[in-house]
Amino acid sequence: MKKKLIAGNWKMNASLAANESLVRALQAGLAANPARCDVAVCVSAPYLAQLQGLLAPGGMALGAQDVSAFEAGAYTGEVSASMLKEFGVRYCLVGHSERRLYHGESDALVASKAQRALAAGITPIVCIGETLAEREAGRTEEVVKRQLAAVIAANGHCVSEIVVAYEPVWAIGTGKTASPEQAQQVHAVLRAQLQAASAHAERIQILYGGSMNAANAEQLLAQADIDGGLIGGAALKSADFLTIIAAAQ
Ligand code: PGA
Numbered sequence: 001m002k003k004k005l006i007a008g009n010w011k012m013n014a015s016l017a018a019n020e021s022l023v024r025a026l027q028a029g030l031a032a033n034p035a036r037c038d039v040a041v042c043v044s045a046p047y048l049a050q051l052q053g054l055l056a057p058g059g060m061a062l063g064a065q066d067v068s069a070f071e072a073g074a075y076t077g078e079v080s081a082s083m084l085k086e087f088g089v090r091y092c093l094v095g096h097s098e099r100r101l102y103h104g105e106s107d108a109l110v111a112s113k114a115q116r117a118l119a120a121g122i123t124p125i126v127c128i129g130e131t132l133a134e135r136e137a138g139r140t141e142e143v144v145k146r147q148l149a150a151v152i153a154a155n156g157h158c159v160s161e162i163v164v165a166y167e168p169v170w171a172i173g174t175g176k177t178a179s180p181e182q183a184q185q186v187h188a189v190l191r192a193q194l195q196a197a198s199a200h201a202e203r204i205q206i207l208y209g210g211s212m213n214a215a216n217a218e219q220l221l222a223q224a225d226i227d228g229g230l231i232g233g234a235a236l237k238s239a240d241f242l243t244i245i246a247a248a249q
Contacts, residue, residue, distance in 0.1 A: 004037040004248040005205045005228035008235025014047050023054045025238035037248035040091050045079050048087035063091035069112035081120035092117045096127045097169045107150035114151050118158050125163040126151050132170035141189050152197045160200035164190060165230040171210025180219045183208045187225035214243035221248050
């Protein structure tokens with residue numbers, strides 16, 4: 001059975017002092033109760049060097065929250081995949097709904113970002129998910145399949161190297177979680193789409209994200225096609241994040 005992945009998305013919540021105490025608390029917890037899954041923390045770019053210093057080899061992996069779709073050059077403010085790689089970045093979120101919403105990121109741009117990450121040897125965690133209006137209009141499958149199709153088309157057989165995160169937009173930061181059945185239903189659709197695109201689709205981890213917490217993680221992670229979680233709010237509290245990690249066998 002493939003390992004699950006629990007990834008914390010700290011979003012724009014960090015400081016040198018807060019990061020250090022959170023990482024130390026997580027490391028102490030994992031030393032006492034070692035993880036049986038892969039664990040990553042995705043931090044804002046200015047803190048990558050700090051985290052690279054704090055994280056030990058073989059322990060939690062380092063993740064970034066975004067990457068440029070360009071390789072290098074006159075792109076002020078952008079951070080390239082090769083820059084991330086220099087700081088030991090193993091995973092990079094692409095297409096988080098907050099980037100799609102506040103920065104107008106299109107399916108095509110998200111697909112190029114995934115491509116850049118893969119080319120640099122970084123695993124993109126491709127985020128997809130429907131809004132409340134789309135779900136209520138019965139368009140959930142159509143939307144997530146369209147978002148994933150763009151990434152499959154741009155990446156060909158390399159798609160087996162990505163991680164997918166299904167994050168219904170209406171569940172992010174709202175305390176409203178998709179029920180395990182609702183999430184599993186969408187994950188099964190995504191798995192089938194990946195299987196049609198790659199002979200190695202079985203090994204692709206499909207994470208659920210959206211108000212996953214210490215209380216609901218176990219049930220969500222027990223679903224057949226839920227291979228981990230992308231955790232926002234609950235990843236900032238060491239005890240909660242450790243409980244979620246322990247729930248991922
Ligand atoms: P949440 O965020 O767990 O706070 O809902 C998840 C995410 O946005 O990745």
